[in-house]
Amino acid sequence: MNPLILSITIFSLGLGTTMTFIASHWLLIWVGLEINTMAITPLMIYQHHPRATEATTKYFLTQATASALLLFAATTNAWTTGQWSITDVINPTSATLMSIALALKIGLAPLHFWLPEVLQGLNLLTGLILSTWQKLAPFAVLLQLYHSLNPTMLISMGLLSIIIGGWGGLNQTQLRKILAYSSIAHIGWMITILHYSHTLTILTLMTYIIMTSSLFLLFNTNNTTNINSIATSSTKSPMLTIITMMTLLSLGGLPPLTGFMPKWLILQEMTKQSLIIPALIMAMTALLSLFFYMRLCYSITLTLSPHPSTSPSTWRTKTSHPNLTTTLTTSLSLLLLPLTPMMISLTT
Numbered sequence: 001m002n003p004l005i006l007s008i009t010i011f012s013l014g015l016g017t018t019m020t021f022i023a024s025h026w027l028l029i030w031v032g033l034e035i036n037t038m039a040i041t042p043l044m045i046y047q048h049h050p051r052a053t054e055a056t057t058k059y060f061l062t063q064a065t066a067s068a069l070l071l072f073a074a075t076t077n078a079w080t081t082g083q084w085s086i087t088d089v090i091n092p093t094s095a096t097l098m099s100i101a102l103a104l105k106i107g108l109a110p111l112h113f114w115l116p117e118v119l120q121g122l123n124l125l126t127g128l129i130l131s132t133w134q135k136l137a138p139f140a141v142l143l144q145l146y147h148s149l150n151p152t153m154l155i156s157m158g159l160l161s162i163i164i165g166g167w168g169g170l171n172q173t174q175l176r177k178i179l180a181y182s183s184i185a186h187i188g189w190m191i192t193i194l195h196y197s198h199t200l201t202i203l204t205l206m207t208y209i210i211m212t213s214s215l216f217l218l219f220n221t222n223n224t225t226n227i228n229s230i231a232t233s234s235t236k237s238p239m240l241t242i243i244t245m246m247t248l249l250s251l252g253g254l255p256p257l258t259g260f261m262p263k264w265l266i267l268q269e270m271t272k273q274s275l276i277i278p279a280l281i282m283a284m285t286a287l288l289s290l291f292f293y294m295r296l297c298y299s300i301t302l303t304l305s306p307h308p309s310t311s312p313s314t315w316r317t318k319t320s321h322p323n324l325t326t327t328l329t330t331s332l333s334l335l336l337l338p339l340t341p342m343m344i345s346l347t348t
Contacts, residue, residue, distance in 0.1 A: 001046055012039035013133060020137040026074035026084050029141060030067065033105070036137050037063040043126045055121025059130075062114040066104035073097035086141070090148040098141075099149050105138045107180075108187050109161035116168070116180040124225070127176055128216035131183050132209045139190070139205055143198050151195040155278055161188025162281075166288025173227045175219055178292060179212065182251060185289050192282065193266045196273050203343055204262035207336065211251045211259055214329035218244045221326060227299045243330050245297045250333050252293035253286055258336035261343070 001009075016035030023029045037060070045056040077094035078084050090098070100111070107115035119127050142149075165185025172178045186208045190201045218240060219225070222233040233241050250257035255264075263286065270279040336343065 001042075005042065009039050009042050012036075013129070015039075017133065017137045017140075021140050024086050026078070026086060029086065030071050030074065033070070033137055033141075034067055036134065037067065040126075040129060040134060043129065044122055046126075047123060049121075051121040055118045058114050059118045062118075063105060066101045069097060069104070070101035073101060086144055090145065092148075092150075095145065095148045096150065096153070098145060099153065102138045102142055103157060103191075106135055106187055107184055108157055108191060109164045109184060110157070112161065112164060112184045115184060116177045119176045119180040119183075120174055122176070124176070124216050124220040127179070128213060128220075131179065131212050131216070135187075135205070135209075139201075142191075142194060143201065146194050146198050146201075149195060154191050154195050155275070158188040158190075158192030158194075159278060159281055159285075161185060161191065162285045163188075163288075166285045166291075169292045170288065172292070175225055175227070175230065175296075178296070179215065181292075182289065183208075183212070185286075189262065189266055189282070192278065193269060197269050199344065200262065200265055200269060204266065206343075207258055207262050207333075210329055210336075211247060211333040214247050214326070214333040215244070215251065217323075217326040217329060218247065227296065230296065231299050233300060241300055243334075245300050247330060247333050248293045248296050248300075252290040254290070256337050258333050261337050261340050265340075265344075 012035055016032045016037075016039055019032030019035065020029055021032075023032060041056060041060060044059060045052055073094045074084070076097070077091045080091045080094070081089060083089075102108075104111040119130060122130065162185050165181045165183075165188060168184070169178050169181035172181065186204070190204045190208075193200045193204070219230075222230070222237070222240060222244070224230045224233055233244065246257065250259040253259045253263040267279050267283060270276075270282075
């Protein structure tokens with residue numbers, strides 16, 4: 001891509017997200033979300049591949065639907081209350097429509113159908129932006145609306161996301177689809193606790209972005225997109241193989257890794273709120289996600305490629321070396337658990 005076009009695209013991504021962060025008027029929030037959507041479209045379709053074109057079309061239609069619903073909800077709220085500010089009282093009907101629109105934007109179940117197919121059609125770096133940066137602006141709106149949203153609806157959608165994210169990834173062989181269902185499950189954890197502790201939602205979002213960025217960068221370094229090709233990663237770089245396995249276990253929420261921190265704190269807060277049954281369902285369903293993370297770890301560390309070493313295979317291709325971003329994200333995704341008190345204080 002032309003460096004000038006790439007710079008404009010990245011600047012537009014930052015502009016749209018920043019506008020959504022600082023705006024208090026519903027029209028400016030809608031404009032920021034639209035800029036965010038339009039800015040990532042050139043990055044998605046840049047490959048000129050039929051799958052990339054299909055993924056871009058699905059993403060654009062889905063985001064356009066969500067934006068239209070959000071604009072309709074904001075207009076309805078302004079019509080009933082006479083206010084366009086996000087800090088004012090929100091009409092219950094408009095709040096429900098807004099939560100549905102934002103759920104469609106971030107891929108929350110039962111409006112998750114587009115995320116695995118779209119992520120499968122993108123390259124790993126564009127998928128990284130879609131899975132991390134594109135979540136920031138909708139979550140900024142949700143964090144400002146959490147006091148007006150229906151907690152029963154949020155818990156129901158969150159539990160459904162955790163269940164679908166766990167079940168959907170069980171039979172997948174493509175890494176990008178596995179990461180998409182992992183995203184759906186983690187978003188469910190964030191939404192479930194949103195009404196009771198927005199601090200934990202921010203903390204979970206931060207740790208999810210760190211761990212997911214680490215995995216995408218590691219897969220991009222090893223040039224692997226499915227389970228069959230990931231078995232050859234140990235031949236390319238044994239150290240990266242070990243780090244990838246540890247990052248997967250961290251994403252699954254095993255102690256003493258970083259991913260254990262948000263799950264532990266969320267379950268603790270839900271028990272304090274007397275939500276014992278939802279907390280039990282979440283803890284049990286997390287085992288489904290842990291199963292396909294363990295299956296990836298098995299493929300990475302305990303299997304060898306069926307090709308003999310004399311045959312041409314992917315390990316003979318030139319791979320890029322890990323950069324500072326990969327090193328930083330992998331370190332944070334493995335070592336943040338002892339810093340839990342400091343992380344909580346930073347998000348309050």
